[in-house]
Amino acid sequence: xxxxxxxxxxxxxxxxxxxxxxxxxxxxxxxAVSDQWRSMYLVSSNPNSEFSREVKTRFAANGVEWQEDxxxxxxxxxxxxxxxxxxxxxxxxxARAAEFELTMRSTFSVRDNSGKETMSDTTGSVVKQMENDPxxxxxxxxxxxxxxxxxxxxxxxxxxxxxxxxAASQEG
Numbered sequence: 001x002x003x004x005x006x007x008x009x010x011x012x013x014x015x016x017x018x019x020x021x022x023x024x025x026x027x028x029x030x031x032a033v034s035d036q037w038r039s040m041y042l043v044s045s046n047p048n049s050e051f052s053r054e055v056k057t058r059f060a061a062n063g064v065e066w067q068e069d070x071x072x073x074x075x076x077x078x079x080x081x082x083x084x085x086x087x088x089x090x091x092x093x094x095a096r097a098a099e100f101e102l103t104m105r106s107t108f109s110v111r112d113n114s115g116k117e118t119m120s121d122t123t124g125s126v127v128k129q130m131e132n133d134p135x136x137x138x139x140x141x142x143x144x145x146x147x148x149x150x151x152x153x154x155x156x157x158x159x160x161x162x163x164x165x166x167a168a169s170q171e172g
Contacts, residue, residue: 031062031160037167038064041073043111044081051082051106051152058156062164073113077163080107082155084148089129100130102144104151108159110166119166124158126151 040059044052055077056066067073083105092098104126110119128147132140 031164032168033059033062033064033160033164034167034171036074037163039067039072039074040064041067041070041076043070043076043078046081049081050149051156052079054152054156055079055159058153058160062160071113075113075118076111076115078109078111079159082106082152084151086144097132100132102128102130102147102151104148104155106155106159110163118170119163122162124155124162126154126158 042052042056046052059077060066070076085103085105087101087103088097089099089101090097105123106125107121107123109117109121112118128151130143130147
């Protein structure tokens, strides 16, 4: 009984210490976007792409309202297409790729409602490494598809963080 009570107090103490030091799980904190920057219009060559939808979703989750008409928006996010590349990092004994490096990039900029550039062209990128099993081609293709989806989300989050930081630096 005393051992169980000691374990409960230990767990409770550890939880209190973690919460007191400001620890929070990655991705659970909201990114503060200033009020003026909460009204945006998306300018994209492909507004229905998975990447554009991911950007809209991430921004909306942090309080940004996407306007249907750019005249109603305070800012325009000019989003370039996602560019995905894959290269071999290492080879195995049979001279086949043992490890890949996957890279996803996109360039973006922000204009104010008059069309004047507020934030110049900036490139965001996400890099991941992946082990390769040459005997499992179907599994590799599926793993790449899943990683691309994760990378798309991370890239959208990176764009949001950069814009939020830029907006905060302009206010101060």
